[in-house]
Amino acid sequence: MKTTDDIGFAKVDTDRLQRRGMPEVVFSPGKTTPQILGIMQSLIKAGQNVYATRATLKQYNELKNDLPELVFHETANAITMDITPLPEPSGLVTVVCAGTSDLPVAEEAALTAERLGAKVERVYDAGVAGLHRIIPHIELLRKSRAVIVVAGMEGALPSVVGGLIDRPIIAVPTSIGYGVSHNGMTALMAMLSSCVPGISVVNIDNGFGAGVSAAMINRTVNS
Amino acid sequence: MKTTDDIGFAKVDTDRLQRRGMPEVVFSPGKTTPQILGIMQSLIKAGQNVYATRATLKQYNELKNDLPELVFHETANAITMDITPLPEPSGLVTVVCAGTSDLPVAEEAALTAERLGAKVERVYDAGVAGLHRIIPHIELLRKSRAVIVVAGMEGALPSVVGGLIDRPIIAVPTSIGYGVSHNGMTALMAMLSSCVPGISVVNIDNGFGAGVSAAMINRTVNS
Amino acid sequence: MKTTDDIGFAKVDTDRLQRRGMPEVVFSPGKTTPQILGIMQSLIKAGQNVYATRATLKQYNELKNDLPELVFHETANAITMDITPLPEPSGLVTVVCAGTSDLPVAEEAALTAERLGAKVERVYDAGVAGLHRIIPHIELLRKSRAVIVVAGMEGALPSVVGGLIDRPIIAVPTSIGYGVSHNGMTALMAMLSSCVPGISVVNIDNGFGAGVSAAMINRTVNS
Amino acid sequence: MKTTDDIGFAKVDTDRLQRRGMPEVVFSPGKTTPQILGIMQSLIKAGQNVYATRATLKQYNELKNDLPELVFHETANAITMDITPLPEPSGLVTVVCAGTSDLPVAEEAALTAERLGAKVERVYDAGVAGLHRIIPHIELLRKSRAVIVVAGMEGALPSVVGGLIDRPIIAVPTSIGYGVSHNGMTALMAMLSSCVPGISVVNIDNGFGAGVSAAMINRTVNS
């Protein structure tokens, strides 16, 4: 059985849906628009849904000529096109976000988890400097199957949230900050050094990875 | 209601069991034996189970004089004493380990997850250089609710395991290696850079944190 | 006028009291006991108080032979001997500390501020994972002239405290932690990256420097 | 009582004035002009003064269309608009600066301290290579309640100033330099390593944070 589609410059892994529980996702940076188009067409041919992350409006506008049904998600910087219906939302993943500038990463995480079948709630702009903004959401957090916490700068928010709940936290450091923020390295190191157990961490700005992890946790309920 | 026990040098957080779903755990390094003893006695007084990580045989032998019921877990370097019965093992967490030297971290993860109610399976000595050792365990991995992958040196094992399954992976880099292994930093960076989504990472040698995350995922099934 | 006392291996800066508002303080590491003794005797000869930081019990026991009036401060790892009375305590400096292992740094800060004339309050074992432990102290913090916050690991405590008060905070990262804590670098970088303004930071484990800064702030009230 | 104004993409913390002693300040980088405008309008609606840091002339010109009363501070790269009168200048904060290229950071610090009620004096272009330029200002420095020292490259100026006075110093490393200056990291590390106690440090180029710290120190006099 043929499970990869060889399109010259790339073998599209159309079998991934079965092996990994989700279709191949296009990471847009560093790919030309024709390369992205080729991969998208392979997926469509295989009857699989299209999801491209870190896409620009410009790329979307170019791709739309050939694939007019593509949808652009502005804050999440994502392009999607659903050949088959998405899974029915179930369970609960909550995405907590520290600041306006972290929104694109948070939305990428939320969109990813939703596309993989999770019901997603968003708690945005809940920074460490304003703890009073988190308190009202404790009940929501405590009933989530997984909580994604997105933060840049000193990356303290996952520790604060983690101290309040007993649910698995996926922490996402963002590259927001300047000077010793070091493009997210300080937030990453701080999250990994957290004195609160139950927090695991993904790469800087990796909202997609956090969304996948959270969705995988969210659906263990049926396994 | 009094929820912390002030013993002079530390306030033992005896309320943590309710707030966080597990009692306070003693991180032994940098604490004197009398300090550890004091915290243990506070926990016992509160009717909570004792669990000290990164303990040495020497510390155990000293503590045993006052608390003869303490148990030492040799590979995991842990001390325990259970006042109340542990939760019945349920679900499934699998711990995969790359080499002999990584065993203490793997065992700390396994013991932690077990103490928090998870049924735990161990797949040890499954290095990247011997992929044929992982293949026989794929079915076990695919039915686990969470998989902990422990590896030092180049930290490639989580990527390899992650490419084969659709379950959430908690990757634990270890400080095993020399030269550019940089005491686990290279394994950590590699795991965070993994091309496989669904992997989240904890601090170097943090088997305890991985065990907590996996156990939290494991019990979401009942939420 | 002679303002330095040349004792062969070092010129003791006995004029510092006037120029800088405090006598020279002995940083003990890397000095031999005879060297420390020589500096202490120079200070005593000049009628100035003796204060040696990062001293060991062993050094104290050796020095006591020649200077039996020396006092050892166990948690702060300091040696003192007061020729002239210390300034009357005034104002208010509060030292907040995140964990048992951070106590030596916190005590060095507190002792230093006290010796420079500050009334000092201590709020210890107030970690990020237990915010409920800080809340009862907010009024104390809000009426302090300066607040010293000592924390290792992810170094999040200054941000949390800073979000609650409008007083200047001196943050002290400690070398407590493992793995990516990098001997305090992560806490340091996190504190410098704080999203809360009004926090300034000193070197890792530099309780002495924090105490001096806080005491200088504390006495501006009379200037 | 409603204390945050939810404007879709951000909750403006209009209550901060009471809790923290100053209104929310807009950090402009990474925000779109409409986002900045929205936050400004929320603040104005709440009767609070507007202060945006690290703004560009281009942003100012765009914002002026909607808010023609905005003022642009060219060297400080700041935008302000004062709904209520600023506090009467009191006390004394002195800003010392090492070179022409450090002026924007120094001016941001000075403007911030002024807006928070401090009388501010400026001693600019006082580099280490020209110590004779600092000497004439010693009396001014010695009567300041707090001194902000701004320097790039080797960051030696705070040590030199600190050796001459007994007032709290807030050191601000700047990203000025090349090669091993590492965008301010060397100046930062040098300032933190200073052999002179009483110096605390803020993030690279963080003139705003230094201004807030100094202003908080400056007003303790009334507490």
Next chain:
Amino acid sequence: MKTTDDIGFAKVDTDRLQRRGMPEVVFSPGKTTPQILGIMQSLIKAGQNVYATRATLKQYNELKNDLPELVFHETANAITMDITPLPEPSGLVTVVCAGTSDLPVAEEAALTAERLGAKVERVYDAGVAGLHRIIPHIELLRKSRAVIVVAGMEGALPSVVGGLIDRPIIAVPTSIGYGVSHNGMTALMAMLSSCVPGISVVNIDNGFGAGVSAAMINRTVNS
């Protein structure tokens, strides 16, 4: 005998062919088009083949005016012009590549090895997340005299390939990735930390160096 051609700004090492077994190769970045042209003309005058790496289409178009026989290799970003016939392809070097974005580095390696006399086979898009794509090529890999493995992100591919064969592997980390990939440093460190012996590593994105090493190995057979 004159073996360097002095063209004002550079001495072209036309003797290198004998000493090092290959003519001087032009590294294009940081050189102006006239500088590249001058070096090329020196080589042609000496009867040696022209090979410029990391060239852009723009540079090629400019150079073509003076040297219309130049050939542009699009994926490899190389310019060539062969005055004398290339050596007959012999032996076997296989280039394995992990992802679409790594193709330019892989092609530079392949082209270089070919120009130095190696028969080259390409196995592209064989990532760690899809091990099933490598398995079909094991026989090819096992009969190669040297294998070049190109990978970015976590750089795990050389370890995986190395575990399967007994041939020397030249690993090439690429700058593909984001966040903690650190422009290829993580892949580089991981490759150097590999638990599989027989892997040696070249600089990030250094396809040229890998091609030279592999070609040198490939022709030892005749020595």
Next chain:
Amino acid sequence: MKTTDDIGFAKVDTDRLQRRGMPEVVFSPGKTTPQILGIMQSLIKAGQNVYATRATLKQYNELKNDLPELVFHETANAITMDITPLPEPSGLVTVVCAGTSDLPVAEEAALTAERLGAKVERVYDAGVAGLHRIIPHIELLRKSRAVIVVAGMEGALPSVVGGLIDRPIIAVPTSIGYGVSHNGMTALMAMLSSCVPGISVVNIDNGFGAGVSAAMINRTVNS
């Protein structure tokens, strides 16, 4: 067919000889003497030669009690015991070494290559500061199938040797040096940055890996 020998704490990969062309080698650091003994006995039971690297004289003396035929190689810090005869030496690998302190790494490389069938020549104490010491050996270097160059400090030797010959060079940085040598990182980075193509690099102090790579190159001649 059984190809791993499970001895409780480790599965000895006795099949490696066929798959990888050499038996499993014991990396001694971090293993207890009983663990090393167990692995050695498994190898002996499988009729394979024993080779333990980075062993100490103390470990050797302990192991000798159970395996009196073990041989200790003092400079190379290795233990061997040959059940079957080693391959006949063939081809030529030359090991070049920069200083007395680098000898253990050089000898580990030489011994490893010899055990894998290479004829090995040694050119020791040939530092960059004494180029006149290398010149007499150029002919030897030029007829080697692979050259291993071992150097610490600034790591310049591989560039110098590489400029003189057209054979593949495996460069081994050592941890010899102080200050900015950074335990071998500077030598490693310098070797990877070499302006001479045809040099590939292994981990710091990894004489074993260099020996394996060189031996693999050395025997391609028969493939």
Next chain:
Amino acid sequence: MKTTDDIGFAKVDTDRLQRRGMPEVVFSPGKTTPQILGIMQSLIKAGQNVYATRATLKQYNELKNDLPELVFHETANAITMDITPLPEPSGLVTVVCAGTSDLPVAEEAALTAERLGAKVERVYDAGVAGLHRIIPHIELLRKSRAVIVVAGMEGALPSVVGGLIDRPIIAVPTSIGYGVSHNGMTALMAMLSSCVPGISVVNIDNGFGAGVSAAMINRTVNS
């Protein structure tokens, strides 16, 4: 006596000529053209020669409008205008350079030393990979009072030159290279780690500083 000229944004240190033996030099990056013009005019007013480093052709063309006698040095990226005659060239400083791309730094060093009274010889394009290019110049190097060696990438050239002569070497790392060259850090670290004593090092690309150091050495002869 007035020794600084206050021009609003900068105090030009016109007294430096006497104190430091050379007039103030303008470091152009980060300064606006009007700022550079202002400083130049202050120097001219004080009868001192103008020397601006790291200037662009664009800056030169703008400045020429007001100061038509300015001279642009293309390779050195410098602007000069000599009000008083330069010192008569004396002594001997030799500048050795490794590659075409390092020329701007080498020329800045040479021009600086010349302007400070040194006779300067240039040995360019003398890379480590072509040692035969250095040998012919040994006599020149041995009679120089100071030798400046400029190199990027692995920075090995100073070690090689240093091993041949007994004159003080000022090594200048350049930012030429890619990947682990880390913008000159590897060359810098390698030069500082050199096994050859008598080499001291300046900041990356700091041809100016090297020229000053060499010229200061060159003129000690008259002291």
Next chain:
Amino acid sequence: MKTTDDIGFAKVDTDRLQRRGMPEVVFSPGKTTPQILGIMQSLIKAGQNVYATRATLKQYNELKNDLPELVFHETANAITMDITPLPEPSGLVTVVCAGTSDLPVAEEAALTAERLGAKVERVYDAGVAGLHRIIPHIELLRKSRAVIVVAGMEGALPSVVGGLIDRPIIAVPTSIGYGVSHNGMTALMAMLSSCVPGISVVNIDNGFGAGVSAAMINRTVNS
């Protein structure tokens, strides 16, 4: 003519005296006492003076048995034995030192320069925090042919000294400090970033290298 003495483990470079103007010097760390003894005996046999740096009292006591005329220099941690008379002291090198803990490095520099023929003056304990201690020595500094400045922590002293004189400065960072001093890296980076030209830098704690550079400068006067 035989110019190296092959003693089995090392070729002693007895020709270095002519080529480099000084005999080979023994760097003691990492060498066994018999190795050091062997090198010393080779030098003595060749009629050359013995100089071993970074030696311990223990090594000296062991070596004295075979070479009773050896002299131990306690602060400089050096061993010497002079077969031929040292050169007559001439010229002037001044060594400036910032603190008691930096003395061993300063003394190594001073002793080295003296052995290579320089008259040496010492200005010790002249820290940045006590500028008044440097001022009295300005005339001495201004008439030195070279000035060596030794400093740890923030490494600011060379900038301060450099701003006062027009003589070449060799700056030596020391590993004295804690936390972000990073074992001398911060002092090193700060010295390289100095805003004062005419300062060149050697490796951390490299008093020997600084002494050689200064002595080479000191004797150019006769060239």
